Amino acid sequence: MKKELKFVVNGQTYDLWIEPKTVLVQVLRDELGLKGTKRSCDSGSCCACTVLLNGKAVKSCSILALQANGKEILTVEGLANGTQLHPIQEAFLDNWAFQCGFCTSGQMMAAKGLLDENPDPAREEIQLAMDGHLCRCTGYNMINEAIQDAAKRLQTQEEQGGAK
Amino acid sequence: MKEYSIIGKPTRNVDGVAKVTGEAVYAFDMTLPNMLYGKLLRSPHPHAKIISIDTSEAEKLSGVKAIITGKDTPGGKWGLWRRFPELCDQTALAMDKVRFIGEPVAAVAAVTEEIAHEALDLIAVEYEPLPAVFEPMEAIKDDAPLVHDDFENNINTTRHIEWGNVDEAFKNADYVREDRFSLSSQHHAPMEVHNALASYDKGSKRLTVWASTQSPYFLQLGLADALKMREGDIRVIKPHVGGGYGGKNSTMPDSVNAALLSMKTGRPVKIVFNREEEFTTTEHRTAMDIAIKIGLKKDGTLVAKEVKLITDGGAYTGLGATTLYLAGTFVTFPYKTPNYRYDGVRTYTNKMWSSSMRGFGSVPAVYAAEIQLDRAANDLGIDPLEIRRINAMTPGYSASGEYTVESCGILECIDKMGKRVKEKWNDLGEDEGIGFASFAYMSGGIFNWIDTPYAFSGAMVKVNIDGTVELFTQASDIGQGHNTVSVMICAEELGIGMEDIRLHPADTATTLADLGAWGSRETLMNGNAVRAAAAEIKKMLVAVARMKLGENIVYDLVAKNKRIYLELRPERGFSYYELVKDAIKQNDGEPLIGIGHYTPHNKGMISPAYGMGIQAVRAKVDRETGLIEMKDVLVVHDCGQPINPPAVRGQVEGSTQMGLGYGLCENMPTDNGLILNPSFVDYKLIRSRDMPTIELMEVPTYEPEGPFGAKEAAEATTSPGAPALANAVYHAVGAEFDSNVLKPEKVLNAIRAKEQKGKA
Structure with missing residues (x-):
């Protein structure tokens, strides 16, 4: 059964219904189309999928998307300020x-x-x-x-x- | 050295902004509307007859759109050695038998990846296991099971190289020694796994494939052979690639089966390997056993070398036949070898096959040669740098018909290394040591086993009315920065800015054939093609300028700073932009297009040019635990004219990391053909904290065959890390090794062996 995921990604609020087993990187890449975050090992052993969750670096392949409920995510797409690079x-x-x-x-x-x-x-x-x-x-x-x-x-x- | 406007200046990566903003698209990121997901069912047996495959249960699963097995394929065989059909041994899916654990036997396309996966479990395959063979020395025995029935004693291919009079030279040598080494395989471990997206157009009957590949051209040829289609009906596009290092040259079952499933379903199909498939079913570095014998004079001069080696080929050929050739070649570099004999054998075994990996052939061969040279120096009481200096090649050195080395800075590199080591490392502590190893590698291969009728590289420059340039090239940037290099070369030749140029890379439908990114060929070969294409345009613009100036024909004109002007009277000339307009308008609007191409000629059998240098590793050994700490690395490097210095440094740093990994911790142990460590947890790569600092010193030379004097940069530097590390450990604690991967237990055993020897 799908569950509600409300969170902020790169300053934008999202309200989604997702399967509870979905990991964060799947939501970012497949639901939101933020493909700058990569998957490489899918086992938490390479860190290619790292994003910030409330300012802390996390491996987005190794946490459930629902663990980000009510929280703020920053991905590589949110690093620059418009056309001005970070x-x-x-x-x-x-x-x-x-x-x-x-x-x-x-x-x-x-x-x-x-x-x-x-x-x-x-x-x-x-x-x-x-x-x-x-x-x-x-x-x-x-x-x-x-x-x-x-x-x-x-x-x-x-x-x-x-x-x- | 000549001062250029752009060449040799630190330049940002032209793909850099896309890569740091996450906008760069890799094949891995791509999807198409209505796309299906493909998965491969793989053999659990290293060697078995396929008795039957029953797909009926899987076909009933909702969401499954197609399942194919070997009998549903056109049966086309392919390989990279197209001049030798018997070595074109790959098939899309196993036909009658499987030859390694992981060989695909069926492919499924479904609406989701999960359903495709589920379908695999429902396919019933009946196998009859056959006796298997895993070690080269076992494989060549008369009673060994045959991996391929047509290849007696499992000999895939052999190679003999010889010049001079080896037996005579050994007789006359003052000192002869023979050593044996056993070198392991290594995986490329690219961050982007193999993957391909295929889309077959039912109307036009044409196929388009986007893939993580090092060579769109090789993939186009492989697909054509596999699918029995015309090359021209297949379009391959290489998006950004997340690392190759030699592991993405061959056409693999991902792209072929994605194509077959797309042709069957009429929908786009994507196949992405998972990390375990990447480790267990894609190519890896060729493991080999080497017997190496050298003869020297008392003063350290090398008079003869004889090398015999046998490689563990695995189940198919890939680029393994080339590896055999290159091992036999680069085991002599960068030293004058007046008398030389080489015999190499590549065997088939029931394992995933070995092929090319960065510095292919050279890396294991150089390990043997550079450790042996230190042992000889030690016996003869000669300093390790001095023995390398005595034997170093000099510009113009030629090895009897095989190769000629024009630009050659190895002597300067060795001298510079000597000075720097004295200066920087004069404070060695207890159990610390310094090890050296020289290196050299080709700037692209001359051999044409792929049998291309085209020039080795082509490029096209189209100039728009406003002076902006569209540069079309099939060269592959797989991260090494060649896109930047090709734009720099084009801009330098035309005397314009890089911002004036838009690059259209690596699409077989719109660009001229190029053999791809392997053997460090792009800078020299594609660089020459790009430069020639731009020179065509320059020639047209110079003609217009000359006409407008009405000057004496002997005056030279140059293109620089967006102007074309008289070299000796710079004020007399015209803006590039104005000349472009004039050139198009005065010629009835004829498009301003320049085409360039390059194929090496009269450059021997191997390569048009060679990059080279010497590396030193400083390491400390813990006698209690056997742990090695790599403290610092020095590299002195001749890559001709460096085109983009920070990119060269990046290549040196990265290849050193791979070389040290080969020396210290990377290997692929197997048990009855099963690879035991197929994950980043169990396959140990060098990580940030393991990595020593590296100081790079360039010794620029001018390579006459290269664009603006450039040649190979930093593929050669994959080789010295492992032997320099082993030599440093010997220097530190006297421990000797006849294999790579200096894990603590091996180091401790070697220290004990040395202590025993001391007591005896």
């Missing part, structure tokens, strides 16, 4: 922190979760926070550099009293 996106671009791009949205969402909590992480802290995120292209170092670069950009933005 500093994390800019930093990923300038540091070549992606190649094929398939793990990138998960990496960036986790980076946002990390930087919101710890605005100035050391390399080891980034490695620890990002350790679950598999990337077969970059070898991780350039992702770590991008996250450090993003931290600086966010710092500058805050000092200048810029947008969120």
